[in-house]
Amino acid sequence: MTELEAELWRKIENFELDDPTSSFSFSDRLARENDWSLAYSLRAIYEYKKFIFLVCIASEPLTPSDQIDQVWHLHLLYTQSYWIEFCDGILHRPIHHGPTKGREEQIRFHDQYEFTLSFYSNTFKTNPPVDIWPEPRKRFRSIHFSRVNRQLNWVIPKFKFFIK
Amino acid sequence: MSLIHRLKPAEHEVLLHGSKASIKNLMKLTFMDLMLKNVLVVQESVNTYKRGRRTREVKTKYVIKGRNFDKYVPSSFELIYLTTFQQSPGIKAIFVKLIQVAYEQIKSDAKFRKSVWRSSAIESCFRVTTYDWLARGFSLTEEGKVMRTQVEQELKQIDEQLANGRSDNLHELGELIQKIGGNVFLLKNIDIQQLKRIDTEIYRSLQERRSYSESSDIGYWAYFDEFTFDYFLDTSCDIFESAFDSGFDSLDTSSTFSGCSSCSGCSGCGGCGGCS
Numbered sequence: 001m002t003e004l005e006a007e008l009w010r011k012i013e014n015f016e017l018d019d020p021t022s023s024f025s026f027s028d029r030l031a032r033e034n035d036w037s038l039a040y041s042l043r044a045i046y047e048y049k050k051f052i053f054l055v056c057i058a059s060e061p062l063t064p065s066d067q068i069d070q071v072w073h074l075h076l077l078y079t080q081s082y083w084i085e086f087c088d089g090i091l092h093r094p095i096h097h098g099p100t101k102g103r104e105e106q107i108r109f110h111d112q113y114e115f116t117l118s119f120y121s122n123t124f125k126t127n128p129p130v131d132i133w134p135e136p137r138k139r140f141r142s143i144h145f146s147r148v149n150r151q152l153n154w155v156i157p158k159f160k161f162f163i164k
Numbered sequence: 165m166s167l168i169h170r171l172k173p174a175e176h177e178v179l180l181h182g183s184k185a186s187i188k189n190l191m192k193l194t195f196m197d198l199m200l201k202n203v204l205v206v207q208e209s210v211n212t213y214k215r216g217r218r219t220r221e222v223k224t225k226y227v228i229k230g231r232n233f234d235k236y237v238p239s240s241f242e243l244i245y246l247t248t249f250q251q252s253p254g255i256k257a258i259f260v261k262l263i264q265v266a267y268e269q270i271k272s273d274a275k276f277r278k279s280v281w282r283s284s285a286i287e288s289c290f291r292v293t294t295y296d297w298l299a300r301g302f303s304l305t306e307e308g309k310v311m312r313t314q315v316e317q318e319l320k321q322i323d324e325q326l327a328n329g330r331s332d333n334l335h336e337l338g339e340l341i342q343k344i345g346g347n348v349f350l351l352k353n354i355d356i357q358q359l360k361r362i363d364t365e366i367y368r369s370l371q372e373r374r375s376y377s378e379s380s381d382i383g384y385w386a387y388f389d390e391f392t393f394d395y396f397l398d399t400s401c402d403i404f405e406s407a408f409d410s411g412f413d414s415l416d417t418s419s420t421f422s423g424c425s426s427c428s429g430c431s432g433c434g435g436c437g438g439c440s
Binding site for chain 2: 020046
């Protein structure tokens with residue numbers, strides 16, 4: 001990491017998504033909407049910051065894990081925080097989110113994700129945690145999500161035998 | 165000083181109060197002990213956010229890994245605070261969030277108390293009879309009763325020594341405090357200003373001797389740098405306790421919030437294609 005990159009990482013790392021005075025903060029919402037523990041949500045937010053940092057210093061497009069993607073989606077909803085405080089105030093550039101256009105881009109994103117993982121390792125000198133950055137084979141397999149009203153429905157997990 | 169310096173504050177609390185030991189106190193004492201040992205450190209920072217022409221400043225207390233984190237061997241009940249940092253070493257957790265995280269990991273009050281007394285130092289002091297099992301409690305063994313009495317006497321003795329302590333006995337008091345470490349917060353007669361004077365005395369004598377080593381046994385006071393210790397003492401009895409209490413007390417209400425007021429959510433996307 002160069003000095004400038006280190007400075008940028010420091011600023012991103014110190015950027016706070018949670019409002020400490022709020023009783024239902026960003027991380028609380030992230031945990032609730034994804035059925036994650038708060039501990040996992042905080043770690044996912046930390047990994048999201050790392051991803052954004054990598055985006056800023058990379059010369060090629062990067063693809064996050066689904067978990068990081070969920071953090072990003074939620075941050076995009078906090079428009080003031082994302083566009084003004086983060087992109088403008090910290091990064092000094094816009095970072096746009098580009099949803100996939102479909103199956104025809106599958107191989108491209110698989111390759112991009114593999115590159116992102118190795119770029120992470122080279123930059124931070126440590127491997128990304130596999131529970132937040134799964135291996136490429138798993139990354140694009142289990143992502144068929146729907147929004148479910150838990151007050152009206154039970155959600156029962158499948159046995160592993162039935163999972164493709 | 166045969167027992168008190170061997171046990172961690174939470175172990176003392178369970179030894180003294182048994183099944184009635186308050187979870188809040190156990191969590192608070194555990195955290196304070198980890199801070200004193202420099203396993204975790206609390207820092208305060210001011211974050212500045214710009215929105216157009218307006219600038220907003222937010223003062224936030226964060227918890228990070230301390231100097232002694234990597235060499236510290238935790239008891240299982242301490243992992244409620246440490247697991248997050250073990251899995252993401254560089255993370256900075258907002259103080260009240262860390263309390264929430266810790267509480268989330270406590271499956272039940274009874275199980276947490278059990279994890280404290282199941283720690284190696286006091287396991288032989290407790291047993292679970294059939295009645296205890298039904299009531300989800302535990303009882304003291306004969307050994308435990310003896311140990312409890314001994315600990316009560318030792319704490320009382322130290323309390324009296326502190327109450328009668330004079331400023332010219334700072335070094336003696338300092339040695340006393342060093343031996344009991346985090347259990348200092350179990351004392352009734354603890355005087356924060358007196359503690360500060362004691363620590364200054366210890367720090368001064370250590371600087372003169374230049375004999376302490378970072379590779380030696382994890383002590384308490386020798387590892388404080390002035391900022392951390394003064395900050396901790398200034399916050400430990402008043403602001404820290406109220407910050408901990410308000411963080412802990414908010415736990416019941418934070419999970420009942422049912423929605424947000426200003427957005428209807430979004431339909432999501434089929435995956436992220438990355439960005440450039």
